[in-house]
Amino acid sequence: MAMGTFNFHGGATSHKPIALCRTDNIHTLEEVTTHNPPTRNNDHHAFAQVSTHLRLKSDSDKKDGSIKYILSGEGAGNIFIMEENSGKIFVLKKLDREEKSFYTLRAQAINRLTGVPIETESEFVIKIQDINDNKPKFIHGPYVAEVPEMSPIGTYVIQVTAVDYDDPATGNNARLVYSILQGQPQFSIEIKSGIIRVASQIDRETKDRYNVIVQVQDMIGNAGALSATATVTIHVSDINDNAPKFQQKSYDMSIIESASIGEIVGVVLADDIDVGKNAEITYSIEERGGHFSMFNIITDNITQEGIVTLNKLVDFERGIRRYHIQVRAENKYKSELNDTATIRVYVVDVDEPPVFLRKEYYMEILENATVGSYVGTVTAKDPDITNNIIRYGILPNEYSRSFEIYSNNGSIIISKPLDRETEPWHNFTITATEAQNLALVSVVEVYIRVIDVNDHPPELQNEYDIYVCEKTKAGEHVQTISAFDKDPVIDHQFYYMIPPEEISDANFTLMDNTDNTATILTLRDGYSLQENPIYYLTVIISDNGIPSLSSTTTLTIQVCDCGTNNDKESCRKNFFWIFLNSGAFIAISVFSIVLLALAVIVHIKCKKSPTHFNKKGEDLKENIVKYDDEGGGEEDTEAFDITGLRHQTVMREHKRKRTIRTDIQSMYRLSLGLGPDVTIFREYLSEKLEEADTDPYSFPPDSLHTYAYEGTGSTAGSLSSLESSALDSNQCLKFDQG
Template sequence: MNCYTWQFLLLTLGHLWPCLLSMQNLNTQKMDQPFATPQRVKRAWVWSQFFVLEEQNSTEPLYVGQLKSDSDKNDSNLKYILTGDGAGSIFTIDEYTGTIYVIQTLDREKKPFYTLRAKVIDRITQLPVELESEFIIKVQDINDHEPKFLDGPYEATIPEMSPEGTSVIQVTATDADDPAYGNSARLLYSILQGQPYFSVESKTGVIRISSQMDRETKEQYFVILQAKDMVGQMGGFSGTTTVTINLSDINDNKPKFQEKFYYMKVSEAALVGSTIGKIMAEDSDIGENAAMNYVLEGDESHVFDIITNNETQEGIVILKERVDYESKKRYSIRTKAINHHTDDHFMKEGPFEDTAIIKISVEDVDEPPVFTLQNYVMEIAEEARNGSFVGAVTARDPDNANSLIRYSIVHSTYLKKLFSINAHNGTIIITKPLDRETAAWHNITVTATETRNPEQISEVSVYIQVLDVNDHAPEFPKHYEIYVCENAKSGQLIQTISAVDKDDSVEGHHFYFSLVQDATNNSNFTVKDNQDNTAGIHTAKNGFSRQEQLSFYLPVLIVDNGTPPLSSTNTLTVSVCDCDSEASTQSCRFGAFMFSMGLSIEALVAVLACILIILVFILAMLVLRKKRKQSLFPEKAEEFRENIVRYDDEGGGEEDTETFDISALRTRPVMREHKSRRNITTEIQSLYRQSLQVGPDSAMFREFIFKKLNEANTDPTAPPYDSLQTYAFEGTGSLAGSLSSLGSSMSDVDENYDYLIECGPDFKQLASMYGPSKSAMD
């Protein structure tokens, strides 16, 4: 028998021992009472809880325990039957002896116990001898599982320089074995790697700091932790995990300059805001603990400034004021780098800052001239004469060479005509009289140029104010239309007047109004000064008559308060008009307008009616003329074509007219209503007389011309302009001789008479004056 069987037997004997003692006592009592009355004894199972070890590997069934009925005589008359969890598959029973066996390997972690039921019957009667009863087979644990860290690996962060004993993190391992039986699940923790900086509590798994650590030296640690069962005894199982511990930064380091002295240069021509150089202090901390500010200290800190680049943590030195090599060549300023955030614990060691010295040298350059002022303001009275002094500008060469300066005025030609500057001393004078009312201010730009180096030029603005002189008399601001009703009462206000002055009064304008002393209308109107730069025109009598006088003229004297005072006389025209009983202004003005034209209301209506009739008549004439234009020349254009007959042979003078039908030149008479047209007979006769001076008098041709003239004057369908139609023929005995082609060699000039029949000298002059076929005479 192996050790497990002996262990099981001992445990079974321990459980059955009380029962055996009870049976022994019962037998003793029976022996002590041999003659007692027989009693029925209740039969019962002789058994208790069973145990079986897990993970038993055997090819044969392993003994678990035995069920025993007290009625069993070991004669095989009883039969034991097993039912419940695993009956038949995991557990079997000997039906004759009641011995229970396990035929499979058990795992307590999968199923810690099994519940079964047992009964015993009589083999012959098949009746139960004992009541069916339930019992448990418990699987006993053995140490077959190692501890495991289910949440590993772990990571934790703690501030650097934390004191000893500071808790970092707690780790927990689990063991699948039974914690209630033996030491299989009792764990102990230990550190395999991470000492001497960390330690662990053996029972709780809490990791603590064993010594202070500096992030700047090392910012991450890897700790290997072990958990071992069986309370750390030999033969137990163990499991490990890793813990990554990061150190967070605290501000425990001061900024530190790598150099104690920094050397820089700046040109005296550098502009304000120019970058001169950069400095940088180092801080071993990171993040906001390394953030710092740079400041300048000392009396010369107003010339320079330093700004901090928050991304690079650099200090940028810039120029705050212009420097002058001739005034100061070197600067020495002290700078500090100071942390933004500090830890009170480390402030005991002193402020978290560092100091360095910046030495700046000024470089000399050729600078342009410098004016004594940034801008100049000058004054001159507008009454000043040409050549009057306005002011002077002054500039100097800031360099040691001290070059001579030349001045000039730039910009518009207009300003150059008004002002002039002395090129040597900068004196400005006027060259043309100034008028404040035209321009009260003049802005000019003056340049200063070095004679040694003309490229060095500076500019300055000069503002010249023209001071006012009382040279303009006051006047009315507008033209006043004043009306007075015939039924006006004495003292009635008919108009309020005011005045303006182009001059600029320092104390404000004040005007005085009055009538001219020798005014002829003083008996009709008065002027009342309101003492507020206005005056009222009042009537001085009751009633006015248009029949006597249509208008009055009031000369008003206006005096200003200038020095010396100026005055002007302005005449007001007061028209008399007819008004209604309420003296309505509108009707008054309308009546004044009519009477000023010399018309009554009836006459005005008649004039308007005549104008309307004339307009209607003109409109009708325009419509009629438009219709006539549309019906002009209804015939085709071919019917108006002028026929030209040419002969190439030598003609016989007047005899050739027999072959030409002059009636073809006549227009067909149209019987229409005769309308008067402009008579141009006088002009035609004048031209006709001129033609008679160069040719013979032909009665037949003269009659033809007059006839055509009468037709033209009486034809209403003719175009809206007068035309001159010329007709000519070569008369008998023409002084010009023949114009045929046979005699063309005698002509020096080749004239073109495409629109004329062969004609003589009688009408050549007339044709040349008015064209070949027609001429405008309007």
């Protein structure tokens, strides 16, 4: 079997038999509707065409059922099947050429019993024949185009394109034609290309958008053709072809006479039916006739309005009460597109506040002017015809406290003394109010300059540390001094001198340099640091003010050992080190003394032993009572803790027992007037004092107070409340005054 090619209608349904044509070469065969008798060719293969089916037949087939036909390849079994006995090929489902246009199959005849091939395998192609089953479709939609208004006829607008998926090689199934269903007579379309063009004149101001409906058909629009439609939105763009027009040909406006320059008088508006930049307008005032200079007009670029403003002040009482101007509105980009209108402006009378004759006032006054002195006058007028009375006042602030104003005439006087050095300028606000209408108030700023007078004497510029070397020579430079003056005079001139009464005894002289400085010079050779380390020089400084003022200053000149180089700068450095060394020495000395005192205290504490009473047999009378407070009776128990004193008893070395005089009685008995006479008592005290002075463990005598005798007749019967303690009446206590 040789390979063959067969055409099949794409609209064929399932189980439709297909005739198989057998040939030596590949042929494209149309489906036929007639029966052709079997024929023979050189390779002995059968060829048949049947309108209802395709059939494969072997020359060896004797129709006894011994041959079996087998189909394989694309779509075999699911799209195409073969009847194994007859070799007929059937289609199982509907075919779509646009999906697949041909199928390649293979067929073979085998012995049914043995399975041995009787014929060699044959390959053939089934081609699907096209039918008009697809509608044309527009691509690249939706379609939007733009064309300027007033475009010439034939102007290109846009091209629409449609496709048809049928076979363009088969008849007219895919041959398309275009037409306009809606959009005429403004637009037309080329039937084959789909190009839309302007067909008549269009005006954006009449209609700015068109929805053109385009139709496309296949089969050249013949009967049975399939079609589709698309909408093309065509926007008509604007061109600058319209002039602006004022809404009114004349306007009436008004302005109050108190209006300030730049104040809005009114608004005019011209309409331009164009859009975008083509509708932008520029307004102006024509300079022919009328009062064009009195007003100005500006363009609001957002609202396209013309805003009329006041260019010069108007006055109802003294000026024109009605003004005429001509305004012009023209296209911003085409001045030939324009329109004009007339404006009448009426001036309205108002009750105006007072008007000062000046915008601000500058005045001057000497700083030594007395209270009540006249400074200056401010003046305001009522601009109205009525010419009301004006009252003046000062708005209080920190600078107006020194001034007052007469309310009836505006005269300013001083109310407090002035000081230029404290406040060189005083600025404040003065009000002018109509007496009949307190709401009408005007203000003006007043600036008063306080003129300086010479009331400050000159002073030294700095505090000078002046040194003179011991080995200096007469006439050598010592120091240059300068002065300043708080009075702000630009051409200050200072004069320096030594008081005449000190010139004869002076060790130094003063030379005026005539440049507001002076130089101190030596008057002799050599100065002695040991004999006279410091000299004083009195300097009088005066100025050139009127009246001239002066001050007296005493300068201290220190003598210094400047060394071999005679360098005074070393004096300042040595002074610093001397000061530093002195301070360090003092600090170290104080610290050493403190350490020494602490060491002594620690040593004494270490020498002290625990409290011991005298050995048995030692006379308690050898203990001396020494204290710095006279007994206060029972109140002593609150003032002193006697027990604490008793614990601080100092342990002394054992001394040889002395013979105690029996004629010396206790202090207690003496207080009762029972003791010996005064001479014997004094002798006793002297012995005890000598013993205390030679005792190394006793406190210094200058830190103790010894009370020997209280006197007789004590109602308490005792020196103090000591007897109330556990001590013997002859035992005495000793404690430090501190």
